[in-house]
Amino acid sequence: MKILVPVKRVASLDDEFELNDDGRDVDPDFCEFDLNEFDEYALEAAVQIKEAAPEGSVEVVVLTIGPDDADDVLRKALAKGADRAIRVDDAGLEEADRVAIARVIAKVAENEEPGLVLCGAQSADQGNAQTGMSVAALLGWARTAVVSKLDFTPGAATAQVERELEGGLVERIEVETPAVLTIQLGINTPRYASLRSIKQANAKPIECLTPHDVGLADAEIGGAGALSRVRRVFVPERGRGEIIAGTPSQQVARLLEIISEVNG
Amino acid sequence: MRAPANMAALTGALIARGDAYLALPAYGAEGAEWAQAALARLLLSNARLKLVFAALPFAPPAFLALLAGEDRPAILQRIVRNPATSGATLLRLARQMDDAETRKALAAHAHTPAVALIGLAMHADAAVRAALLRNAGTPAVALHALLDHADAAERAALARHPQADADLLRTLLAGGDAVVRAEAVAHPHCPLTQVADACVDADAAIRRRAASNPVLPPSLRQALMGDPDPAVRAEALRLHAEGQEPALTDDGDVRVRRAQARHVALPEDLAEALSRDGDVWVRVWLARNPALPAGLIQQLGGDAEARVRHAAGRNPACPADVLATLARDGDEWVRAAVACRPDLPVEALRALEQEDAVDVASAVARNPQARDAALRRLTRHGQADVRRAVALNPDAPATALRLLLDDPYPLNRAFAVRHPNLPVADAWGSADDDAPQVRFAVGKRAVTHAAAAGRAARRHLETFPQP
């Protein structure tokens, strides 16, 4: 059985940054890129299922959509226990939103026929919480979002999961498989990659495909497959909080006010 | 591969590797001048890295000076804010950039030369004035210039500024605002007559601030210790009167007792009374007090509250037998308090070396007396923090540090590379590490090593002149 783990290369912005000339995104020179943290937990969950199963019976496949720089996050995933990596190049996907990205992932899933797709609950940079559940919808598979505990034996017809709700309430449910689950932070402790496994990962091949290669039609690619469009990005007026001025005693008087306001 | 021992060979190797993070520490280094142009090409080859390096507080000042020749305003603004930027580079940027953000950053920078700060004070907007008032280097002349249009909050900030002189403080005191006066009378440059007046002021807040004046004469301090307001009495106690035993007596107010418990010249009978105080914080402060007699430390080391026992274990004067007892305490945090102490009796340390509890293990890992075998074991602990603690141990042996070079956590590898006990040859082996911060640390170690070798060689030549 395969487990597919789609991962995202997320951006964290420097404290100061500039926008692109078209005003629709941030200039990538001001971005530090890394593997989405939520996806690290999804990957770890997949690797733990593999390690609990008979050797060789489960294959963990990671997938990302992006330019060749995004190979870095796939190598990181390989170093942390993924067996195989696929990158779908994002040329032609400039106008894609999360749903259009999910169309690519769903096609790869149709081709790979995994028993489970595990995604991060959301991305650390944009936080749409759309991609994973869109993949489920496109595949027509059962789905559960924000999974904080996962019990699944490869081959079983159902998985037992806990989903974490607002305020820490937990619901325990049983879900049909194959399923798409999005994974919450804290479900496990993601491992660090050892230097040796990083070096081994660097030697592994990455399958590189285009949206056409995976079987998408033109009407599904990029903006054509999107349900939304970014019109404009702007820096909010109150990017910085309220600076409390004055002498220490005046500052502290205001601070105590804030404490009692917030704590009620 | 061996680390190149001389700067010329090292610089050549760094350039050949083509890694900007690894090469960055070499820019401007003694002996690397010949390769400056090639290094510059490497370091300036990537738009993202130029922005990153401009903000990097460990960047060599010579490289920041080079980077200041770039056109992109975002890079220049980062250089002006970078604490490593030299005064000369700041002056150069000050001449070419005159936007509000740059002026504010210059006014706040610790390396901005005094003459430039004075210039900024002459035509300062509110943000620049605020930055100048926060900059400890702003000279008194500039402060006087700011006084003219200062509002109440700025006058209070002037009265707190370390460079404020007696004239400025006198003017501020004459202004009469209670908040400003409270700041001025706490200032070490405040004229003593004014401080003395403040000690008998009707306003308790003014007396409290006067009591916190670090140059308050002992006679005034003694008088304030009889003040009717407990906050004033506590404040007067806080600063230690060197060579002067204050008349400390039982006080009904818990604030005063907590302050007394921290006083180094505590009379024994009062210390005795405080050790039985019902307030746990009084006992915590007392247990930490380095002037406390051994008997009382021992007593507090047996306190029912773990916080108090922890404090006793952190007391530098804690006797060896008490340390040994605390090393067997049932509370992990109490054992951790003594586990990092080099004066912990050896048998007690040996017992703690076996523990895996995270706070104890990381304390043992930092202990210079810990055995090499124990430290090697701790480099394989499940917690990254414990493993890193080995790299924070000044006496960590190379055998343990080498193991950390394979640590999965990049920060731990960087710490190991920086450790002087790790041979440079081993550090150089991590030159192709995955993490930029580790490669930067490797470059830094190699450059520092080659520079020291170069200086030693030159000294050798001077001592033994060649024929």
Added chain:
Amino acid sequence: MSGILILAEHRRGTLRDATLEAIGAAGTLKAALGGPVTVLVIAADPAPLVAAVSVGAVDEVITVARPDAATYEPHVYEAVLRAVIAQRSPSLVLMPHSVDSFSLAPAVAIGEGLGFATDVFGVAVEDGQVVATRAGYNEKVFVEIDFPGRSGVLLTLRGGAFAPETAAASPTVSALDAGAGAARSKHLDWRDPPASGGIDIPGSPFILSIGRGVGDEANVAQFLELAEGLGATLGCSRPIADNGWLPKARQVGQSGQLAAKCNLYIAMGISGSVQHQWGMKHVENIVAINKDPEASIFTIARYGIVGDMLEIAEELRKQKGIQ
């Protein structure tokens, strides 16, 4: 093609406040988009929830009673909601940006070909078209999103962004039989969050945290004392725990604890490394106290004090009468 449809979210028999916020948002958009405003209640027994959603601008309540909707089930909800949308063709569908919606909204938007945006905190109507605003890059920028070519739009709304509507109204109430679709997951049980004790960074609503700015181990005890006096849990940054000045259980950040339930976080003398921010940047009320006005922590703080943490702490003790 008109009207606003709101999906009611309820749990264990109680309507969630977020639904009232969605009704409030609909009230402000009704004039520009045209009515009616309809609330859909899906439950095993919807009747007891009707009164709670009969508020504000609501014109109509549709109830769907299904035994397989005793608890939220995404596949059942999807079938019902899609049937109602197909029948009514609303120009806007609203639901809370909640864990339940995560597994529902994408399937409905894709299935019905609706414009789609999530975690939206601003909605405008320009020339009859919906424009949504949300945050991006970890709240550092705002993003305006439009939906060219889409006649209907589905938005999930950020909690607290829209004023809840509570004024009673008298909508028409009709029951609808929407029987298609089957459950593909089964509710087993609920588990309430555990009560916390001891040093509990993840469970604490109020954390006072100290960093390098504390300077010396001797200064640490006064912050324990101060935190106790303020009713806060004392936290710290990595260097403080690395030095052994406070136990690891108090360390906030990537190699430490996540301040998961925190509502007020006071960061004193913490510069705000990425590593530390991981554990606390999501907290709604962050107060940063730091000598360095350029410290990163100020970029995520709601309130900032540029000053010496020791001095601020001393003043706090004075004003709170701790010492």
